[in-house]
Amino acid sequence: MNVTAAGAADASPPLTVALLGNPNTGKSSLFTxxxxxxxxxxNYPGVTVEEKVGRFVHAGxxxxxxxxxxxxxxxxxxxxxxVAVDLLRGRLAGMPAPDRIVIVVDATNLERNxxxxxxxxxxxxxxxxxLTLGDAAADRGIEVDAPELSRRLGCEVVPVVAPRRQGIAxxxxxxxxxxxxxxxxxxxxxxAAVDPAQSPAAREAIGRYAWIEQVVEGVVRRRPVVRTIDDxxxxxxxxxxxxxxxxxxxxxxxxxxxxxxxxxxxxxxxAGVDTVAEVVGGLLPEGALRxxxxxxxxxxxxxxxxxxxxxALLFFWIALLEGCGYLSRAAFLMDRLLVGxxxxxxxxxxxxxxxxxxxxxxxxxxxxxxxxxxxxxILLAPLMSCSARLPVYFLMCGxxxxxxxxxxxxxxxxxxxxxxxxxxxxxxxxALAALVLTRTVFRGPPQPFVMELPGWRWPQVRIVLERVRxxxxxxxxxxxxxxxxxSVVLWALSHYPRNxxxxxxxxxxxxxxxxxxxxxxxxxxxxxxxxxxLDALDTPEGLDAARRGAAQRLSFLGISGRFIEPxxxxxxxxxxxxxAAIASFPAREVVLGTLGVIYNxxxxxxxxEEGGTALVRRLRAATWDGSRRxxxxxxxxxxxxxxxxxxxxxxxxxxxxxxxTGSWVWPVASFTAMxxxxxxxxxxxxxxxxxxxx
Amino acid sequence: xxxxxxxxxxxxxxxxxxxxxxxTSERLLEMGITPGVHVRVIGAAxxxxxxxxxxxxxxxxxxxxxxxxxxxxPSAGPRLPRSASASLRRPLPR
Numbered sequence: 062m063n064v065t066a067a068g069a070a071d072a073s074p075p076l077t078v079a080l081l082g083n084p085n086t087g088k089s090s091l092f093t094x095x096x097x098x099x100x101x102x103x104n105y106p107g108v109t110v111e112e113k114v115g116r117f118v119h120a121g122x123x124x125x126x127x128x129x130x131x132x133x134x135x136x137x138x139x140x141x142x143x144v145a146v147d148l149l150r151g152r153l154a155g156m157p158a159p160d161r162i163v164i165v166v167d168a169t170n171l172e173r174n175x176x177x178x179x180x181x182x183x184x185x186x187x188x189x190x191x192l193t194l195g196d197a198a199a200d201r202g203i204e205v206d207a208p209e210l211s212r213r214l215g216c217e218v219v220p221v222v223a224p225r226r227q228g229i230a231x232x233x234x235x236x237x238x239x240x241x242x243x244x245x246x247x248x249x250x251x252x253a254a255v256d257p258a259q260s261p262a263a264r265e266a267i268g269r270y271a272w273i274e275q276v277v278e279g280v281v282r283r284r285p286v287v288r289t290i291d292d293x294x295x296x297x298x299x300x301x302x303x304x305x306x307x308x309x310x311x312x313x314x315x316x317x318x319x320x321x322x323x324x325x326x327x328x329x330x331x332a333g334v335d336t337v338a339e340v341v342g343g344l345l346p347e348g349a350l351r352x353x354x355x356x357x358x359x360x361x362x363x364x365x366x367x368x369x370x371x372x373a374l375l376f377f378w379i380a381l382l383e384g385c386g387y388l389s390r391a392a393f394l395m396d397r398l399l400v401g402x403x404x405x406x407x408x409x410x411x412x413x414x415x416x417x418x419x420x421x422x423x424x425x426x427x428x429x430x431x432x433x434x435x436x437x438x439i440l441l442a443p444l445m446s447c448s449a450r451l452p453v454y455f456l457m458c459g460x461x462x463x464x465x466x467x468x469x470x471x472x473x474x475x476x477x478x479x480x481x482x483x484x485x486x487x488x489x490x491x492a493l494a495a496l497v498l499t500r501t502v503f504r505g506p507p508q509p510f511v512m513e514l515p516g517w518r519w520p521q522v523r524i525v526l527e528r529v530r531x532x533x534x535x536x537x538x539x540x541x542x543x544x545x546x547x548s549v550v551l552w553a554l555s556h557y558p559r560n561x562x563x564x565x566x567x568x569x570x571x572x573x574x575x576x577x578x579x580x581x582x583x584x585x586x587x588x589x590x591x592x593x594x595l596d597a598l599d600t601p602e603g604l605d606a607a608r609r610g611a612a613q614r615l616s617f618l619g620i621s622g623r624f625i626e627p628x629x630x631x632x633x634x635x636x637x638x639x640x641a642a643i644a645s646f647p648a649r650e651v652v653l654g655t656l657g658v659i660y661n662x663x664x665x666x667x668x669x670e671e672g673g674t675a676l677v678r679r680l681r682a683a684t685w686d687g688s689r690r691x692x693x694x695x696x697x698x699x700x701x702x703x704x705x706x707x708x709x710x711x712x713x714x715x716x717x718x719x720x721x722t723g724s725w726v727w728p729v730a731s732f733t734a735m736x737x738x739x740x741x742x743x744x745x746x747x748x749x750x751x752x753x754x755x
Numbered sequence: 756x757x758x759x760x761x762x763x764x765x766x767x768x769x770x771x772x773x774x775x776x777x778x779t780s781e782r783l784l785e786m787g788i789t790p791g792v793h794v795r796v797i798g799a800a801x802x803x804x805x806x807x808x809x810x811x812x813x814x815x816x817x818x819x820x821x822x823x824x825x826x827x828x829p830s831a832g833p834r835l836p837r838s839a840s841a842s843l844r845r846p847l848p849r
Contacts, residue, residue, distance in 0.1 A: 133786065136781065138781070170811075170813040171812075173787045173811055260776045262780075262784060263776070263780075267784070267789050270811075299801075304801060393805060397803065398802065400804070406805075508778075509778050509779040511779065511783055512805075512816045512817075513786070
């Protein structure tokens, strides 16, 4: 954690040092080189801007390094930038102004970096300039005379190469020794000399850049380079054909890794959690406590940890792409596509990732600086069909959508068309929602989209790993604890009130019901299904499954399922389906498991051949209570799929929305709106389907 | 009046002024697109928008609609090297 051979700190309070700089200047790299892993990560009071502080000791003095959000000027345009400015000026509640400012200045891009630096020097706090990326500048034929720059700016300039730790000790020395800066030579007079007819903002920019041009004159020497490395790379990367191809391949790699590569890791975690549950379950006596620990706490913790592979993989890619400069190129390439719905190219990767899982997708929206675009992206992400919805689609398409060719094309099968339509449905609804939201709730002046395309460079392993660690940890410690608590509450709702007598009565009535239906049933297949179900009740496992099903149907969740039956009737659903929809709230992927329990199959693995077939048979045989009318028909199957395509029945997603927006308003609004949309979509599907198919 | 939007890819133009005084124009100024500076249009995204620019030795992407607000002097000729552009600048107030 400490930079230099420092030893123990003395007892005086730590020196607070704010680290300020433009985005893409190697600021995080410098933070890591100085302070190591941050000792405190949180949010600034009242805003969702991340606060990152690292403590280190240098020459016996404790130093608290505050990593400010990257900003281009001290006239803030976003909450991130406002925090940086308020903190420097000591205007942030509960946080005094820092003792020192370290301004990170990118040597490859001196003129624009000095804009912020010149503003920060004027604050008058002891200031040190860390001149980074000198190596990248040398590659581009740029040489900066640091002592002369220091003389002209009136404060210490220390060249550093953070990944190689060059100049870090000197920078730490300079931090301790720093004095308030002289006012930069000629700045005030140059600012005063600008044409007063210009607007204040224009005067500020024109004056400062005029002064900066004088400062860099003779300080920066450029070897003429005919074609820089950036020219050559950009010529390919932003090329109409090659650029698009490279982009498609990159996005394919990103998506494949979170969609498929994460799957075995997630299965491994599930298997591990099952083992833990089994071991712990074996140690505890049968009863409510065991159920709480095993089905509530351990299963809940498992449902949190299971998201880690996808989050870690996505942030690995984001950090890698950001580190080399491709992330903003990707946004550049995709901007046109998203402008139409009121977003920018920066929303592309978060939304694409949401097709694997909305949780990493929503977290990836952190890369969008503009708060409006970020919030909108977070709200649209759950509409992308995530991989947890796939099992529902597969089961319903496989069991109830006839496998017939569409439009006479032999290879174009109806189940595949239905599946593709469900994906399209999410995208189309998201686009429409974006259009509506940008014209209502998010109405306002056009947001500036002025995006730097940083110079190409090699990503640093340390920074990439740190990003992955940071994202994973913030999910586990922030959203994870809430998801766990919620799982325990939902466990209780599906286990209480416990009434053994009522459960036995329910099982008995189930048996009687099956017998009654078997009498006088002519259809051979149905007879086979019914007698199989009846026989199952006589085996110990079958009876146990029936008891569990009955208990679930008699729990608070089950009762609410019956209670909402009038609401789901117009969708063609019986109360069991309503129950399953409610019970899938902890996580969408459990919906098939829940259906299995409700239909007395116990824990079926619907993904397996055997479990899937058993569930399909049970669903095909299901009838409306007290009648022979089948519950599952094609319109009902379609209505279920449309509902799940559009609904927000995923507690973890809602918790992550809360964490990322810092307010309960958004998850509540999102849940309400998506449920309404899902209901409407399912209603139209069922009614239209019934009308058309008779 | 010519705007940056009309500048051919690969050409350089000198900025005359930025119209409007909203966050977008302010950001353009802060990013160094100030009167007198030379901007090179490097290219455009495959779908035609946004544009990739080079200004003050770095690269910047802005939408065509925003480029329309940057008034430029008719083209100062293709690919003016930076050192030459510096000497073309008017003397600075001191």
